[in-house]
Amino acid sequence: MSDTELAFVRSEEIPPAPPPASEAGAVKWMRENLFAGWFNTLLTILAIYIIGRFVVFAFPWFWNGVWDAGSIKECRDILSAAGKTTGACFAVLVDRWDHLLFGFKYPAEGYWRPTLAFIMLIFAAAPALFAQYVPRKFLIFTGLYPFIAFWLVWGGSLWVPLCILAAILATAYIFRVVENLDVGARGVLAGIVGAAAGLGLAFLLFQGATELWFISNSVGAGGALGTLASLLFKAASIFMFVFFIPMGIFVGYAIYNDAEDGGLVTVVTALFAIYVMLAYLLSPVSGALNAIIPIELQAVPSRDMGGYMLCLILGTVCVSLSIPLGIVLALGRQSNMPLIKGVCVVFIEFVRGVPLITLLFVANVMLAYFMPPQSNFDLILRVIIMITMFSAAYIAEVIRGGLAALPKGQYEAADSLGLNYTQSIRLIILPQALKISIPGIVNVAVGLFKDTTLVSVISMFDIVGMIRGPIQQSTDWISIYWEVYLFAAMVFFVVCYSISQYSQWLERQLATDHK
Amino acid sequence: MAEQAIQMQVSDEIAITISKMNKWYGAFHVLRDIDLTVNRGERIVICGPSGSGKSTLIRCINALEEHQQGSIEVDGTLLSSDLKNIDKIRSEVGMCFQHFNLFPHLTILENCTLAPIWVRKTPKKEAEETAMHFLEKVKIPEQADKYPGQLSGGQQQRVAIARSLCMRPRIMLFDEPTSALDPEMIAEVLDTMIELAEEGMTMLCVTHEMGFARKVANRVIFMDAGQIVEQNEPESFFSNPQSPRTQLFLSQILGH
Numbered sequence A: 001m002s003d004t005e006l007a008f009v010r011s012e013e014i015p016p017a018p019p020p021a022s023e024a025g026a027v028k029w030m031r032e033n034l035f036a037g038w039f040n041t042l043l044t045i046l047a048i049y050i051i052g053r054f055v056v057f058a059f060p061w062f063w064n065g066v067w068d069a070g071s072i073k074e075c076r077d078i079l080s081a082a083g084k085t086t087g088a089c090f091a092v093l094v095d096r097w098d099h100l101l102f103g104f105k106y107p108a109e110g111y112w113r114p115t116l117a118f119i120m121l122i123f124a125a126a127p128a129l130f131a132q133y134v135p136r137k138f139l140i141f142t143g144l145y146p147f148i149a150f151w152l153v154w155g156g157s158l159w160v161p162l163c164i165l166a167a168i169l170a171t172a173y174i175f176r177v178v179e180n181l182d183v184g185a186r187g188v189l190a191g192i193v194g195a196a197a198g199l200g201l202a203f204l205l206f207q208g209a210t211e212l213w214f215i216s217n218s219v220g221a222g223g224a225l226g227t228l229a230s231l232l233f234k235a236a237s238i239f240m241f242v243f244f245i246p247m248g249i250f251v252g253y254a255i256y257n258d259a260e261d262g263g264l265v266t267v268v269t270a271l272f273a274i275y276v277m278l279a280y281l282l283s284p285v286s287g288a289l290n291a292i293i294p295i296e297l298q299a300v301p302s303r304d305m306g307g308y309m310l311c312l313i314l315g316t317v318c319v320s321l322s323i324p325l326g327i328v329l330a331l332g333r334q335s336n337m338p339l340i341k342g343v344c345v346v347f348i349e350f351v352r353g354v355p356l357i358t359l360l361f362v363a364n365v366m367l368a369y370f371m372p373p374q375s376n377f378d379l380i381l382r383v384i385i386m387i388t389m390f391s392a393a394y395i396a397e398v399i400r401g402g403l404a405a406l407p408k409g410q411y412e413a414a415d416s417l418g419l420n421y422t423q424s425i426r427l428i429i430l431p432q433a434l435k436i437s438i439p440g441i442v443n444v445a446v447g448l449f450k451d452t453t454l455v456s457v458i459s460m461f462d463i464v465g466m467i468r469g470p471i472q473q474s475t476d477w478i479s480i481y482w483e484v485y486l487f488a489a490m491v492f493f494v495v496c497y498s499i500s501q502y503s504q505w506l507e508r509q510l511a512t513d514h515k
Numbered sequence B: 001m002a003e004q005a006i007q008m009q010v011s012d013e014i015a016i017t018i019s020k021m022n023k024w025y026g027a028f029h030v031l032r033d034i035d036l037t038v039n040r041g042e043r044i045v046i047c048g049p050s051g052s053g054k055s056t057l058i059r060c061i062n063a064l065e066e067h068q069q070g071s072i073e074v075d076g077t078l079l080s081s082d083l084k085n086i087d088k089i090r091s092e093v094g095m096c097f098q099h100f101n102l103f104p105h106l107t108i109l110e111n112c113t114l115a116p117i118w119v120r121k122t123p124k125k126e127a128e129e130t131a132m133h134f135l136e137k138v139k140i141p142e143q144a145d146k147y148p149g150q151l152s153g154g155q156q157q158r159v160a161i162a163r164s165l166c167m168r169p170r171i172m173l174f175d176e177p178t179s180a181l182d183p184e185m186i187a188e189v190l191d192t193m194i195e196l197a198e199e200g201m202t203m204l205c206v207t208h209e210m211g212f213a214r215k216v217a218n219r220v221i222f223m224d225a226g227q228i229v230e231q232n233e234p235e236s237f238f239s240n241p242q243s244p245r246t247q248l249f250l251s252q253i254l255g256h
Helices: A026-033 A038-064 A070-083 A091-095 A097-102 A112-129 A136-156 A160-177 A182-218 A223-257 A263-292 A307-333 A338-352 A356-372 A379-404 A408-416 A421-458 A463-471 A482-510 B054-061 B083-092 B108-118 B125-137 B155-167 B183-198 B211-215 B234-239 B244-254
Strands: B014-027 B030-041 B043-047 B069-074 B093-096 B171-175 B202-206 B219-224 B227-232
Touching: A026 A091, A026 A223, A038 A070, A038 B043, A038 B069, A038 B227, A091 A097, A091 A482, A097 A307, A097 A356, A097 A463, A097 A482, A112 A307, A136 A160, A136 B219, A160 A263, A182 A482, A223 A338, A263 A356, A307 A463, A307 A482, A338 A379, A338 A408, A356 A421, A356 B125, A356 B171, A408 A421, A408 B093, A408 B125, A421 A463, A421 A482, B014 B054, B014 B202, B030 B043, B030 B202, B030 B227, B043 B054, B054 B069, B054 B202, B054 B234, B083 B093, B108 B125, B108 B155, B108 B183, B125 B155, B155 B171, B183 B202, B202 B219, B211 B234, B219 B234, B219 B244, B227 B234, B227 B244
Parallel strands: B043 B202, B043 B219, B093 B171, B171 B202
Antiparallel strands: B014 B030, B014 B069, B219 B227
């Protein structure tokens, strides 16, 4: 081409055309995904072979499964009578169904209670999990659910959870009132509360120091290590003896000094109130009310909880407690205040550095040493505290990742609009940081739910504990493995897979870009 | 169309007083002895090479950055470490950022109503009416229910302006509002800002848009190395710069 035309003006628009109609359907899909190239084809054939072998091996086992037998021996007799070489004894699931679900000590006539609590859980979780589709007012039921469920599962007097609920509501009311006090009244209150808190702390520290001194005398017998431990305890004790009065004065003064701003006074007063109500008023008041109008279910002690129910209790309670705690820890770790930041960092790093099983042993055995002799601190409560602490530390780190991923501009924009710290965290920062953290949080939650089976090592009979103990050790079902563990795997899979699917749905719901 | 500078009354009332203000980043002296008085209704353009401290200066005015020496007084409120004063000043001073910083998890309307509802305690309905009013003003009322991620850069910046205006600020700060935008979008944002200036808003703009400075500003400030090097009316500033540093800067920026 000798004379190339440089100038060009489009005179008509090119209309948009449909894409070329290539061969579609199953054939195309298979060629692209299963038989693209010789290597791909080889892998496909290999995979089909492995799956086929597995099905050929496992299917008869399932298909020949015996569902109706009283013991493993009876089951094997049935199989051999029918001339089958392989077959599962699913009869164990039928025979021990109640034990797998509720443990072996939960009263059989009360099975409806945890079942009802479980059904109610679905309705209680719905307003929180599907906020768009369920009206907000149903959140009231979510708030009441813990008390109802506690009463249903543990039994006892209905007045106990009701009084706890009343105490919490009263505390919230006191919080509100103190928050809105005028400065003068708050100053007086801060004086009283500060003095009480200072005295209380000094007393506690004094007691602790005496206790430590006592311990130091009792460990000093066994060689160099014992002497060292004794000296350490003595040093700690002396340290506390020296500081119990200054610490009390310091804390009391800090509370008093804060009267004008009011945050500390409000929080400490509320804590005081709920402590007094729960420690001193709860049992007499609920006892008296129960004497007037008795509403009671048969009480079931924590030791009698077991089976999959125990896993579900631990899982739900710990997940729902550890997410808020994790948020607080993550925010604390970001704080400008060195004391708060330090406490959060030490807590997170310590708890993450320790295996969960150690914490559970501490909950089971060690805590008793640190409690006053007559105190009867519920075992499940101790386990819940430990698991919650453990997963909260992990969740805090996940959320910290989410917080770090937010551009600094988001904080600045919130600041520049005049939002205060609480508002900007609640309205701007957390909604975005949590959204980023969803996969990580769900990861921790799923892991935590499966970790609840670890309580079987501290002789609690959750589903794995039931299998390892009362079922496999029984004469009827001695050394039965596949059937029961497959069942346990299945019930966990159902819950964990649902959680994972829910989180993916939630992520899609929260996606706001390019919708 | 001839570039016609906006003639606006500048009142004698003082909006911002900055005196002997100094700021350090660690050992680095970012702002040195800044003295600046801004009257109500003034439109000030701050320019200068990058790293000269111009953004830091306006970010000090609403305490996004903390200054270490000297004083800043905004609308008669002294900027100190007292959180109440800071929140008061921030709610009176609007700010637009280079990267818009809209809240991506909220719709455009929610972005605009959030601060009035939570800071000013405006009833939701009223806040929404105000928001729609300002969204109409920046000419994107039809996007109210979309999310920021679905808007173009220019639209996002106009939303950011509307979001600030919903707080009914008496002073607006612009921190390079057009630097992250395509040329076509720069125009729409500048038009919005010009409109705002015509209504008598007190404005401090860090920008490299010299056309905007000529047309809108009543004062141009040139900063270098953390100091105010020169300030003048736009006409004299551009035609007759005094300091050699200003001359060099202008020759570089206007040379192309």
